[in-house]
Amino acid sequence: MKDETCIGCQRCLTAFHRREGEFARYQDDKDARIVAIFHCGGCPATSPVLRMKQLQSWMGPMGETVDVLHLGTCIKNHCAYKDTLVSVVRAKAGVEVIEGSHPYLPKDIFA
Numbered sequence: 001m002k003d004e005t006c007i008g009c010q011r012c013l014t015a016f017h018r019r020e021g022e023f024a025r026y027q028d029d030k031d032a033r034i035v036a037i038f039h040c041g042g043c044p045a046t047s048p049v050l051r052m053k054q055l056q057s058w059m060g061p062m063g064e065t066v067d068v069l070h071l072g073t074c075i076k077n078h079c080a081y082k083d084t085l086v087s088v089v090r091a092k093a094g095v096e097v098i099e100g101s102h103p104y105l106p107k108d109i110f111a
Contacts, residue, residue, distance in 0.1 A: 006039065008072070008074055009037050009072075011073070011101075011102040011104045012037065012070070012072060012073075012101040012102050013034070013037075014102065014104070015101055015102035015103065015104065016034055016101075020102070020103055021073075021100065021101055021102045021103035021104075022070060022098050022099075022100040022101055022102075023070070023101065023102075025098075035055070035059070035064070035066060036051070036055050036066075038051045040075055040079065040085070043080070043081060044081045044084070045075070045079060045081040045082075045084070045085045046085075046088075048069070048085060048089055049085075049088050049089055049092050049093060052066065052069065052089060052092075052093035052095065053092065053093060056093065066093075066095055067095060067096065068095060068096045068097075068098060069089055069093070069095050069096070069097050069098070070097075070098045070100065070101045071085070071086070071097065071098065071099050071100065071101070072100075072101050073100050073101050073102050073103075073105065076099045076100045076101075077105075082099070086099065
C-alpha cells in the first residue's frame with residue numbers, strides 16, 4: 001500500500017532491501033517484508049494511527065499481520081510530534097514502533 005509518493009521513500013526501500021540502518025535487524029529474516037508505506041499526514045501527525053488500523057483490518061481476513069512500524073528517518077529527526085505519534089501508535093495499533101529507517105542522510109537537506 002502506498003498512499004502518497006515521496007522521493008525520500010526510495011532511501012527507506014533501498015535500506016530495507018540492503019538490510020541497512022534500522023532494517024539491519026532483519027538481516028537473518030528473509031521473510032520480513034514491507035507491506036505499506038504511508039505518510040504522516042502533516043501536523044500533528046495523526047494519519048499513521050488511522051492508516052495502521054485500516055491496514056490491520058484489511059489484512060486480517062487474509063491471515064496477514066503488521067508487526068512493526070518503522071518511523072521514517074524524516075519523522076525521527078524532524079517531527080515535533082514524534083513522541084506523541086509513537087505512544088499513540090503503540091497504544092492504539094498495538095505494534096512495535098522502531099524510530100528510524102535508512103542511514104543515508106543528505107548533508108544539505110533539513111539543515
